[in-house]
Amino acid sequence: xxxxxxxxxxxxxxxxxxxxxxxxxxxxxxxxxxxxxxxxxxxxxxxxxxxxxxxxxxxxxxxxxxxxxxxxxxxxxxxxxxxxxxxxxxxxxxxxxxxxxxxxxxxxxxxxxxxxxxxxxxxxxxxxxxxxxxxxxxxxxxxxxxxxxxxxxxxxxxxxxxxxxxxxxxxxxxxxxxxxxxxxxxxxxxxxxxxxxxxxxxxxxxxxxxxxxxxxxxxxxxxxxxxxxxxxxxxxxxxxxxxxxxxxxxxxxxxxxxxxxxxxxxxxxxxxxxxxxxxxxxxxxxx
Amino acid sequence: xxxxxxxxxxxxxxxxxxxxxxxxxxxxxxxxxxxxxxxxxxxxxxxxxxxxxxxxxxxxxxxxxxxxxxxxxxxxxxxxxxxxxxxxxxxxxxxxxxxxxxxxxxxxxxxxxxxxxxxxxxxxxxxxxxxxxxxxxxxxxxxxxxxxxxxxxxxxxxxxxxxxxxxxxxxxxxxxxxxxxxxxxxxxxxxxxxxxxxxxxxxxxxxxxxxxxxxxxxxxxxxxxxxxxxxxxxxxxxxxxxxxxxxxxxxxxxxxxxxxxxxxxxxxxxxxxxxxxxxxxxxxxxx
Numbered sequence: 001x002x003x004x005x006x007x008x009x010x011x012x013x014x015x016x017x018x019x020x021x022x023x024x025x026x027x028x029x030x031x032x033x034x035x036x037x038x039x040x041x042x043x044x045x046x047x048x049x050x051x052x053x054x055x056x057x058x059x060x061x062x063x064x065x066x067x068x069x070x071x072x073x074x075x076x077x078x079x080x081x082x083x084x085x086x087x088x089x090x091x092x093x094x095x096x097x098x099x100x101x102x103x104x105x106x107x108x109x110x111x112x113x114x115x116x117x118x119x120x121x122x123x124x125x126x127x128x129x130x131x132x133x134x135x136x137x138x139x140x141x142x143x144x145x146x147x148x149x150x151x152x153x154x155x156x157x158x159x160x161x162x163x164x165x166x167x168x169x170x171x172x173x174x175x176x177x178x179x180x181x182x183x184x185x186x187x188x189x190x191x192x193x194x195x196x197x198x199x200x201x202x203x204x205x206x207x208x209x210x211x212x213x214x215x216x217x218x219x220x221x222x223x224x225x226x227x228x229x230x231x232x233x234x235x236x237x238x239x240x241x242x243x244x245x246x247x248x249x250x251x252x253x254x255x256x257x258x259x260x261x262x263x264x265x266x267x268x269x270x271x272x273x274x275x276x277x278x279x280x281x282x283x284x285x286x287x
Numbered sequence: 288x289x290x291x292x293x294x295x296x297x298x299x300x301x302x303x304x305x306x307x308x309x310x311x312x313x314x315x316x317x318x319x320x321x322x323x324x325x326x327x328x329x330x331x332x333x334x335x336x337x338x339x340x341x342x343x344x345x346x347x348x349x350x351x352x353x354x355x356x357x358x359x360x361x362x363x364x365x366x367x368x369x370x371x372x373x374x375x376x377x378x379x380x381x382x383x384x385x386x387x388x389x390x391x392x393x394x395x396x397x398x399x400x401x402x403x404x405x406x407x408x409x410x411x412x413x414x415x416x417x418x419x420x421x422x423x424x425x426x427x428x429x430x431x432x433x434x435x436x437x438x439x440x441x442x443x444x445x446x447x448x449x450x451x452x453x454x455x456x457x458x459x460x461x462x463x464x465x466x467x468x469x470x471x472x473x474x475x476x477x478x479x480x481x482x483x484x485x486x487x488x489x490x491x492x493x494x495x496x497x498x499x500x501x502x503x504x505x506x507x508x509x510x511x512x513x514x515x516x517x518x519x520x521x522x523x524x525x526x527x528x529x530x531x532x533x534x535x536x537x538x539x540x541x542x543x544x545x546x547x548x549x550x551x552x553x554x555x556x557x558x559x560x561x562x563x564x565x566x567x568x569x570x571x572x573x574x
Contacts, residue, residue: 003290005368007335007384011375048294050337050382081292088298090377095337097294097384 003045004100004107006036008178012091015228016155017135022061023068024155025092030072031157032178033098035230038164039176041108042100046081050095052088076161106168108234113173113192117235117261120244122160122253124206125181127153129226130219139212139219146208153206157230162251164232170243174234180225182279184233185267195264200224200271204256224269225279235261290332291387291394293323295465299378302515303442304422309348310355311442312379317359318444319465320385322517325451326463328395329387333368337382339375363448393455395521400460400479404522404548407531409447409540411493412468414440416513417506426499426506433495440493444517449538451519457530461521467512469566471520472554482551487511487558491543511556512566522548 010029012018030047037044049069073079078098131154133139134147159176167174173192177184181203189196203224205213212219236244241257248255259270269277297316299305317334324331336356360366365385418441420426421434446463454461460479464471468490476483490511492500499506523531528544535542546557556564 005333005335005384005386007337007369007382008371009337009339009373009382011339011373011377013376014373046292048292048384050294050296050384052296052298052380052382082294084295084382086296086298086301088378088380089300090298090380091375093298093339093375093377093380093382095294095296095339095371095380095382097292097335097337099292 001101002104002107004037004040004042004102005097006033007095007097008032008036009093009095011093018092020155022064023071026065026068027072027156029094029096030069031159032230033096034076034161035157035159035176037098037100038159038161039108039174039232040100040102041106041164041168042102043165044076044078044098044100046079047096047098048081049083051083051085052093053085054088054090054092057092102168108167108171108174110173110175110188111191113188113194113235113261115194115261115263116238117172118238118241118257119185119196119198119235119259119261120255120257121177121181121204121231121233122163122255123231124204124209125177125229125231126209126223126226127206128157128228129222130209130212132228133222142208142212146211149206149208154228157228159230160232160253163247163253163255166247166251167234170240170247171234171236174232177229177231177233178227180227181229181233182225182267182269188233188235189265189267195262196259196267197262198259198267198269200269200277202256202258204254220277221279224277288388289391289394291324291327291329291389292384293320294382294384295319295323296380296382298380305379307442309351310358313352313355314359314443316381316383317356318446319517320383321363321448322444322446322463324385324387325446325448326395326461326519327387327389328393328451328455329389330452331363331365331385331387333366334383334385335368336370338370338372339380340372341375341377341379344379389455395454395458395461397460397462397475398478400475400481400522400548402481402548402550403525404459405525405528405544406472406483406485406522406546406548407542407544408464408468408491408518408520409450409542410518411491411496412464412516412518413496413510413513414493415444415515416509417496417499419515420509429495429499433498436493436495441515444515446517447519447540450534450540450542453534453538454521457527457534458521458523461519464516464518464520465514467514468516468520469512469554469556475520475522476548476552476554482549483546483554484549485546485554485556487556487564489543489545491541507564508566511564
């Protein structure tokens, strides 16, 4: 047995809004880390929490926050093994380090994609970014039902734990989509020394996202570059496509094939008319 | 072999100043965690870093920061195994999770203090808090040499790694002094269900702190309650005092006996005249 250690931080105004329900903030902070473990094929075990909290945080907020943590600890069978809480003069910032276990040699890395591999993603893409646009007032004129579906995706990700457990031995590379489909696919191709072509028409969309793109295609850019999806993006050899379908079925998780790994560098998104989607550079340098 | 996992965050304006040299900020962030491992009797192995950075952070800052991390990674034979960097609209915030190893059953907890145990602390107490007072302009009129000694203690803690390794089997309880001598002793007595009496005259002071207290005794409060010392505070049975002296000698670390564990609750600091030092309540609630 080996341990996998992942650290992901969420910051108010960046990954959640200060007015979001405290229990959902707690659950999102934990789930982005569970999602990260899942994409490695690991099973969550325990975690630590560093909570940096401004003065305005009161006991009522903390109680709801703790209740949210407790709920998801039960859901994912994880326990809190320590941490730190400190006052901060800034936004609420929560850094969680999650520890998972995995059988030796089974971890799925981001560097294993090979030319000819197919690219897959779970669930639907872009809902969280559209949900944030609803919250921000940038996306209006859609039904209440769609609004609610999209904002829910932003507030509370659903880690793909069961699918993740079937990836070791199947996926050549994997990660969870936190920075956006294109940005995270860039992480895979950079680490693997290859390029990627995505077929825009194959990117799986929710009913809400489909309606929005049909009436205003410009939102497709937001969908493929927006963050916070926490779906699993992975590659697998073309001849394992059947095994991917079987893993999707047995984990009851929708999985779509969206493109393939090619010679070269970078990520291109092909549109229906054979053109290439214009992508804004995200440009945030991780170190 | 068992692993110990500790998470400590440092936040600009709270644990360091934005204008501090970036390499020292990095080293302090790592060292507060090394210090935490040391107080458990663990040997550092690796760590993760979540860096939450405002827009103003540029490549030059990041280079110096990375150089500081690299230097202390070598010093403590630790490697960075992962992490997260994210833009933040707030102060610089750095959360590190450090992983150490320890032989099974050898971890030193904070809950083992028993009535009659003696209380010990390494090094000198209060220098970092006085150094911060120098930076803030609250403490003036002292020599350049003293200023430099005190501010250096604030900027760059020295974890007591070698002493820490001798504590398993010797100390009944231990932790590192991050919240202040009294505040951290409160953590020990609360976890152990006992009380503590500290002899103010026995609290080890640097030459600079001694001069300051001699001319203005009011600074004693800052010294015993101020944070950021990162010395090891521990308790041991009275009959092990000789072994404590030997551990101090063999680790070349000054250790002072400053009081004893008593029946009751809370921490009292006895002054030279037999009175009790008036302590401001720190009151920050960890959860």
